[in-house]
Amino acid sequence: MEGDALSIRPGNGVEVLGREVTCRFDPHRISSTGLNCISHAHSDHLPRGFEGEKAIASRVTLRCASERLGRKLHEETSPHVQMLEAGHIRGSRMFLLDGGSKVLYTGDMCPEDRFGMRGAKPVKADALIIESTYGSRGWDFPPREEIGAVIKDWVEDNLAQDFSVALMTYPLGKSQLLLDFLGELEPYLVDNVLCSTQWVEEEGEERFRYRAVPEGAVNAPSLYICSTAARKGAVLQRLQKGKLRTAYISGWALRRGFFNHMRVDEGFPLSDHAGHDELLSFVKGCDPNIVYTNHGFDEDLASDITRELGIEAKALKSLKKKEGAKGSQKKLAEF
Ligand SMILES: [Zn+2]
Ligand SMILES: [Zn+2]
Numbered sequence: 664m665e666g667d668a669l670s671i672r673p674g675n676g677v678e679v680l681g682r683e684v685t686c687r688f689d690p691h692r693i694s695s696t697g698l699n700c701i702s703h704a705h706s707d708h709l710p711r712g713f714e715g716e717k718a719i720a721s722r723v724t725l726r727c728a729s730e731r732l733g734r735k736l737h738e739e740t741s742p743h744v745q746m747l748e749a750g751h752i753r754g755s756r757m758f759l760l761d762g763g764s765k766v767l768y769t770g771d772m773c774p775e776d777r778f779g780m781r782g783a784k785p786v787k788a789d790a791l792i793i794e795s796t797y798g799s800r801g802w803d804f805p806p807r808e809e810i811g812a813v814i815k816d817w818v819e820d821n822l823a824q825d826f827s828v829a830l831m832t833y834p835l836g837k838s839q840l841l842l843d844f845l846g847e848l849e850p851y852l853v854d855n856v857l858c859s860t861q862w863v864e865e866e867g868e869e870r871f872r873y874r875a876v877p878e879g880a881v882n883a884p885s886l887y888i889c890s891t892a893a894r895k896g897a898v899l900q901r902l903q904k905g906k907l908r909t910a911y912i913s914g915w916a917l918r919r920g921f922f923n924h925m926r927v928d929e930g931f932p933l934s935d936h937a938g939h940d941e942l943l944s945f946v947k948g949c950d951p952n953i954v955y956t957n958h959g960f961d962e963d964l965a966s967d968i969t970r971e972l973g974i975e976a977k978a979l980k981s982l983k984k985k986e987g988a989k990g991s992q993k994k995l996a997e998f
Contacts, residue, residue: 669762669790671955673983677792681762684743688758688768688792693718698741702770703755704728704835719744722866723754727835730862750774750782751935752836753863757783764789767949771796771958773934774941777807778843779869783937785948792979793946795956796936797914798964803938804914810933811844814912817929818848821908822884829887829899831927832912835859836935838888839871841912845886846872853889853898891925914938939964947972955979 669681676690685697692712693699701720702708704727710718717739718725729735743762749755751771760766767788774782804810814830821828830845832838834855842850842860852860852873864870876887876898884906891911893899909927914934921930937945939960946954946968954976956964961978968976 669760669764669766671766671790671792671979671982673979677768677957677979679760679762679766679768684741684760684762686744686758686760686762689770693736698739698744700744700758700768701725701728701736702749702757702768703752704731705752705771705833706731708770719746719758721746721754721756723863724756726862726866727754727859730858747786748781748783750776750780752833753780753839753867753869755836759786759788766790766792767951768792769794769945771936772945773937774945775807778811778840780840783945785945788949788951790953790955791946791949791951792955792957793942793964794936794958795942795961795964795978796959797934797938798942798956798960798967800939800963800967802914802917802960803940804917804932804934807933808844810931814841814910814931814933815844817910817931818845818886822848822886825884826906826908827881827884827887827902829889829893829902829907829909830912831889831891831894831909831925834890835863837912837933839863839869840933840935841888842871842873845888848886849874850886850888851876851881851898853887853893854896855890855892856888939967943967943971946974946976955982 671679677688679686688700689708690699693710693715695715699718701718704724717737719739725736745759746756749757749772751773758768765788771794772783776782818828838856910929911925911927912931912933916930916932954968957979965976965978
């Protein structure tokens with residue numbers, strides 16, 4: 664940021680350096696100095712190295728991160744950092760840093776209220792660091808609760824035809840979203856979907872309806888929620904010997920050829936990220952002086968923000984020195 668006390672750069676996560684405060688958003692390494700903020704507990708946002716053990720994050724994120732990393736993280740707070748609902752998954756937060764000027768870091772976010780979750784609401788900021796996973800024109804999603812109704816119909820139709828159904832998706836986030844509207848079908852939660860759901864319940868207010876997979880065979884057609892990794896696991900292997908329909912649930916299901924690629928019977932584009940137009944209206948609502956886009960279609964979104972909103976915008980990675988840039992961005996398929 665020019666003319667400000669704060670500077671923003673990609674480094675150990677996204678670093679914001681000021682006279683009073685040093686802040687790292689989704690750092691790769693928890694530092695022993697400054698503030699470490701973790702937006703949510705998806706693996707691409709979690710630290711890999713530890714010089715300290717304190718982080719600013721929601722209780723759900725701290726618990727899920729600690730369990731996934733096998734290392735206890737402790738809660739930290741700061742008068743400079745405010746946590747705001749990011750609407751991406753249970754426990755996800757945006758961070759508003761006040762260090763003279765205000766910087767909003769969204770992490771992954773979704774602005775739509777849905778399935779018992781509040782969406783991310785824009786707040787006034789001087790600088791905005793926004794995710795851009797679906798930041799390219801054309802990546803816009805139908806209302807998410809409508810997709811939920813379509814998924815539920817599809818599941819019920821298959822169960823009525825004596826098929827068991829396996830919905831494949833992310834154990835943390837999407838699985839709890841599905842439970843909000845499929846709970847009455849008492850789905851079986853497979854492996855890490857079960858433990859992720861229990862961590863969310865133990866740290867939050869919500870209770871979901873589900874069953875653990877029993878040791879013996881389940882004969883009646885039933886609904887299962889699992890990760891794609893469970894495809895090779897014992898539960899799915901057993902189901903595949905009988906009548907089974909599979910579906911993958913992800914925003915990427917908007918893309919043609921997705922089914923073949925994922926080897927499933929159906930794909931549903933239910934996304935926990937903002938679509939392209941949602942990103943633009945979020946930026947407009949924050950009314951920043953400058954925007955840095957991060958992840959996915961970062962350059963596309965930056966140029967659309969500048970052209971359509973008249974706000975200076977650039978891909979965050981463009982701030983990185985050439986020699987450090989190699990290998991810093993994750994491939995799209997990993998999100
Ligand atoms: Zn995420
Ligand atoms: Zn992410």
